[in-house]
Amino acid sequence: MFPAHFDYVRPATVEEAVKLLAKHGDDAKLLTGGHSLIPAMKLRLARPQVVVDIGRIANLSYIRETGGAIAIGAMTTHADIEASKTLRDKSPLLAETASHIGDAQVRNKGTIGGSLVHADPAADYPASILALDAEIDVVGPRGKRTIKAVDFFVDLLQSAVAADEIVTEIRVPATAKTVAYVKTEQKASGFALAGAAVVIGPGGVRVGITGVAATAYRAAGVEKALAGQTSLTPDLIARASAQAAAGVDALGDIHASPEFRAHLAQVNTRRAIEKALTRA
Amino acid sequence: MRRRRWPVADPNTTPYVGRAMKRIEDPRLIRGEGTYTDDLRLPGMVHAAILRSPHAHARIRKIDTTAAKAIPGVVAVLTGADVNASCGLVPCAAAIPDLKAPKHTVLAGDRVYFVGHAVAVAVASDPYIARDAIEAIDVDYDPLPVVTNAEDAVKIGSPLTHPDLGSNVAYTHNVSGGGNIDEAFRKADRIVKHRLYHQRLTPMPIEPRGVVASYHTGEGTLTLWTATQIPHLIRTLLPGMIGVPENKMRIVAPEVGGGFGAKLNVYPEEALIAHLAMRLHTPVKWIESRRDNAAATIHGRDQVGEYEVAVKNDGTILGLKSKTIADLGSYLQLLTPAVPTLTGLVLTGCYTIPAVKMEIVGVYTNKMATDAYRGAGRPEATYLIERLMDVVAQELKIDRLDLRLKHFPAPGDFPFPTSCGLVYDSGNYAAALTKAKQLANWDQLLKDRAAARAAGKLSGIGVSTYVEICAMGPSKAMPAGGWEWGCVRMEISAKVTVITGVSPHGQGQETTFAQIVADRVGVPIEDVVILHGDTSVAHYGRDTYGSRGTAVGGTAIVMCIDKMIAKAKTLAAHLFETTSDHVVFENGRFTSPGVTNRVITWPELAGEFYVAKNLPPGLEPGLEASSFFEPQNFTFPFGTHICAVDLDRDTGHVKITKYVAVDDCGPQINPLIVEGQVQGGIAHSIGQVLFEQTIYNEDGQLVTGEFMDYAIPRAHDIPDYILGSTVTPSPINPLGVKGVGEAGTIGATPAIANAVMDALEPLGITHMNLPMTPEKVWQAIKTKT
């Protein structure tokens, strides 16, 4: 598996990287962990003329508490997120989610920024990012802007980050402890056939679903059915979870029919809510 | 964490045979110090890439290579028109009467017959440029109708895979044996019918194929390194393809990273790359990509069968009829048409079934060829007979173990002639079953299942009692001879060099053979080296497949050692001034009690043999012996596997809660290696039963062309096995060994499938095709609840 010819540049700062992206336009691709981009290049499904390796830019890998949020540098690896004590103690959903990604090698190289921008419909983080109502900072030629999680995943393999922008930071609430991520793996790839992330808080229940549709989504039907409820009984949870794929155009392929994916979304939503409640 | 079950033996103590020793070959492999084909770098070496068909069936109107040839660094771009005349036809060694065979050229002629069919080759100074070059080749295809399902392919009006053959049927093969089948079915109280499907599987060795060829123009000699299980068979067959005589051809199988039958073949690329090296006067390397491996290395299984069992109400089985359609794919590889016929040889499993009839229809479709894949034919047979035993027991409402026990031949019935025409060498099937029940805590298992069911859970237990064919095999039954060759040489330094004609690639024979040799010769195991996989070193051999290495290859070595010791005794007698019959050899020491107190050890004797100043008249210098071993029969390992599963009603997920395997492969040279082989085999079955499947869509596109879509078992899919054994020696070879390379996968597939079906039985579900994926299980549960 040999990629097509490409040039390689390694900027030292975000500003320099933004300039390189502006200069090369659509011919350029950012590289961080390489665990989505390089497989695609080896299969020659991606053929960037210029690979802009931002993986070594300093200070984009961190996890720290700021105010009521935990800020995560875009280049933080899945392994660092999985192991983070700050996240585990205060807001464990992303750490739990990261533990479901690929294998140790993938987790040691892949980054949260790369995963989010890649917007794979079966990636794990998107469900949790949605359930956490996270914020994503990006920097581009027009400066810095913040994208809300609900606006982030636009379509299959397409995020709200423009080709000339770079994700720098992800922020999640520092107090989300009643959380869970439950995933059914696609047997070959290990990606999500259906993954449900749940955050239960004073404001209600938020549910993010990945793997089921062209983009990860908030399960509005489930959230509505549980809104304002003080006691989440098993019966209520089951009835609400049945809405996990309501109105969603579920994907079908050799690994699962649309019907089965939608069904797994319901089951995993129910299981995630039940599991989250044990962590209240 | 998995318990460590084996105390690993101290390598400095003897006897070595029977001890759970770590493998001698492993440290270099674990440290990344093994030399695989892709590790070879020869001066001046260029790189080949192969352009493959994106169509399952098409006429090639035109191939334009101009742009590809113009790329700097490209050495050559060639098509079928350029090379086929010099590369001969890809061989099929199976002798099937009235076989219709397409001409299998190394590159496509004017048509392509499957996705992945090699169309053109580009050679360049580096592999990147070679890959660029094949992209620049412009092929004008005219797509043709496609058939991808063997049952459709035999229907009138089906598109033809090879229109020139006039039919998709390659052959029809009828086997019948034992008593009169019609009478058996007339006398039956009941006829139990069942249909079973063995899905197509992709072997997916972790190392794909690869070839490096180097031609010495002056000498006219060719050296071919290839990731193969069969260097010797290639040396037998390749000369006829590329015109280099056998004695000027050296085939080397370097470190080989998994075969499972997929590398038991002569592939087009082996002739093609050899030809390119000769044509371009420079060494050429070709390494298969994962995608090409999935598309253009053989697949396994892909049979569908209708089975009928004639039974009495008391469970007595009178006869078995089977009709199998085997999907051969579009071409015949080395053993393609023979694999389904192997199923016919063990159709009756380990049971007395008085009459059998089997019809096999081999069918061409626009897919990659099927061929021998782990177990080749025997897993198919075992799966069908073991499913049928459960179906019969269920229909007759009799205990499935009683039904099995009732039909076992007794230990005194061996050698046991079967209705399929074989003679099973030795066995004690009930003993293996009893031991497996003990290890599984059978009665408790039944209680647990009852309790789980009472609590509304779907819980099942599956059993399989199997027998298989190993130690392949007697030459009269093998297309190219089934003997094995070996050579044992004691060097002047008393180190022992052993050369074997088998070609181990994961079976561990560098260790097991060293154990055998160290004991028999009486030297420390570190003094023994096992050489293999190079036809210039191991001049003759029949290689590794069909669990033959130790039973056939190991025996050849034992014969060499016996000859070598006999020769050594002659010299010892001379030195003792007595006759050979007064020389005693024990633990590496020669003595002559009553004649002298002198002790002669190997170093002394080896020195005498090579300095050759004091040899008795007529005794040749040098201490070396070689032997060919011709087995008189196959061996027939057997065993019982028991599997317990819980099904998740909500997700259809199957969880294996207990797995017990008792295998009898005769005496075990190294129980650690036996366990490893069994573990790997069961893992293959977990894949086959629960998730693995090769899928072509209706257009003949391969949908499972990489690991993102083709699921192989991983560590977390494997439960903690409880493994045991019984030991019934084979009378066929002096070691008494039977073979264990395929036992795991032969025994395990039906045990796991039977467990899933047992779990579904309370819902009235009696049938499910492999693989039993969560979605299928969920759908089945849903329709019944």
Ligand SMILES: Cc1cc2nc3c(=O)[nH]c(=O)nc-3n(C[C@H](O)[C@H](O)[C@H](O)COP(=O)(O)OP(=O)(O)OC[C@H]3O[C@@H](n4cnc5c(N)ncnc54)[C@H](O)[C@@H]3O)c2cc1C
């Ligand atoms: C074997 C394997 C198994 C996997 N299993 C899973 C799994 O189970 N679940 C799962 O969710 N994922 C899985 N992945 C994907 C993995 O998580 C990837 O690491 C991740 O999707 C991409 O992150 P990366 O840092 O490797 O990005 P790269 O591959 O370097 O880049 C991915 C894309 O994002 C862009 N990009 C990268 N960083 C930024 C940035 N900071 N700003 C803007 N654009 C950027 C790149 O240009 C590129 O288009 C698997 C991958 C492999 C190889």
